[in-house]
Amino acid sequence: MDLNFTPEEESFRAEVRAFLAAELPADLRDKVNLGRRLRKDDWLRWQKILYRRGWGAGMWPQRYGGAGWSVVQQHIFDEEGAAAGAPPQIPFSLRMVAPVLMTFGNAAQQNYYLPRIISGEDWWCQGYSEPGSGSDLASLRTSAVRQGDRYLVNGQKTWNTLGQYADWIFCLVRTSSEARPQQGISFLLIDMKSPGVSVKPIITIDGEREINDIFFENVEVPVQNLVGEENKGWTYAKFLLGHERTNNAGIGNCKRNLQRLKRIATAQPSNGRPLSEDPRFRERIAQVELELMALEITNLRVLSAEAGAAHAPGPEASILKIKGSEIIQQLAELQMQALGHDALISVPEALELDWSPPRLLADHYPEYAPPLSGQYFNQRKTTIYAGSTEIQKNIIAKLILGL
């Protein structure tokens, strides 16, 4: 048993750290660290900086322009990026549709889409959930009917994250209703500019625009946009879910939030002393810190087993998803709670970097305060999306425990 990173991994960490110090724009860093709004340009700017460094897609194989990192290198990169205040990369493109294209797409699809993803030219979003198909995704009804060299797509996708920015959407569509629901699903790539595609925002619990309904009305999609074989989409979707959960422990993000929580608890007054000296609050921090300590090692155990076996994480990824989502929720909750009654204040314009508080508010509403309540509300999503905690427990019961 050896918990040390290798000298090569340590020097990679140093390289990442130096790169971040030199190349991460200060305004992006401040937005991330202070929880201010990120816009499309912010995400893409960072992707383009990474691309120029050759790190546009760390874990992609080099033949697709990736850096060919090991899982441990990717982990180090994620951890350092989170600590430095780098925005996360757009997962829908890099970690979701791209591995599907590499594994099941044809050469033409790979050659066209992958370079545009890694360079930050195209933004992808995910078309999975529908109003009647959430956890029971295989019941989806958005239809794609073959007409010559085109599919005619009709239906509605929902809970679509950041689709307002997207150039492309990868969709699960129904191409057959004859056999089991899982067997009539296809994986289709749709240009968001196609006539008949409309995007309608859904305002989330924190008042922000993060997700959308997407409607398809007689949208014509060329058949060459089908990935793999018709009616095999469910297999590809399950493959993708395995990749989606790879980083679901979110260790780096949790660590950044833990450090921020400690800083806030040290800065917030409570009976004339720092809140961090209140034993009750201190022990609540300690409790979530312990969960995170354990999860960091559990995550590394999964990663190092994965590195040895050279496969995407199996059902044990469900353990990481469950714990990682619970931890980030607890960290968000404690950060809000640290504010005391300042948590009540709702000032949407305070989420812009150039906002400064009016004089009366300034003496008790520090710059870390504005996003915290909204983040608490927002983070309730983490135990719901990408397979809810309950679905993850079903997966564990079935695939690990054989129940």
Place this chain on the structure above:
Amino acid sequence: MDFRYSEEQLALQDTLRRFIARDYDFERRRALARSPLGFSAEAWDQYAELGLLALPLPEQFGGLGGNGVDIMAIMETIGQGLLLEPYLTTVVLCGGLIRDAASEAVRQSILPQIAAGKLKIALAAYEAAGRYDLAHVGCAAAGYGDAWTLSGRKAVVLDAPSADCFLVSARVAGQVAEADGISLFLVPRDAPGLTLFAYPTQSGARAADLQLHDVVVGPDAVIGLPGRALAIVERAVDSAIAALCAEAVGIVSALNEASLNYLKTRKQFGVPIGAFQALQHRMAEMIIAAEQARSMAIIAAVQVDAADAAKRRRAISGAKAYVGQAARFVGQQAVQLHGAMGVIDDIVISHYFKRLTMINMSLGDADFHLGRFSEQSAHAQASTVSL
């Protein structure tokens, strides 16, 4: 980075498992727990033969020079077998303390005897009013010439009834609960003035309260620096805590295996009860708790050898608190999933549960260690949380 046990560690575990399967099944263990000694003297000899008693001791004293991960591998298996022998106290706690803190002469006279299975030692460090505070030492040591006279009481000394001698903390200066002024003495079992009040523990082991009435020991009985022994006791207790975490992880795995098997075989309403989602989800939570607890036990096993005392203590307290909580959850739920089968003496589940509970209550419970961890952690600025 590698989280696997080495070939040697796996072989050692395998040997011990085969011994358990052959000589230490559940019925045998129950009989031993009820016997006057409370464990198996033959098993102790076997452990000596297998090299288990020599494992963490230095090679020049007949040891094998093992580290915290070696102990983890053994303790995990000891947990699975619910072994009753005083391995933790004699080898890990007292053997480790003497290895780290005693003079060359004491090491020379004691450690080879431990490795050979000829000597058992117990640590008498806690007192009734002190709860889990090792600095709470009311037992007094007065110097006369170059001899010491010890008087006072020690509470719940684990494995005391079978011990050949004791490591006793006693105060040479200062007030009760002061960190300074504590010395540690090696006291033979037959020292005049030493009385034992022995009893079984809830998990089938043995313990005793000690009363010392003008017990006289010579200058060579002092272990470590006079008046400065708290740190060496704490370090030894920390290594015992890491070992307990590993033992708990072994039991948690065994309980999960048993519970899963029960869910698959026990039928009600015409189906295996594992078909019910409420129980599937509970079992999933137990598996998650086990994996997380194992990760914390790994941290403890690796950090227990750390030179930096603050770093070590933070890891150890964090692990004891977390493993304690996870063990409580898995233990209680294993009993629950087994229904009435979980609350009878005839089946191993209740014995595992009791041992887990007693591990939690030993050397500082989860609340105690959560408090200690949180005091050290509030302002920590580690870039890496665990290591």
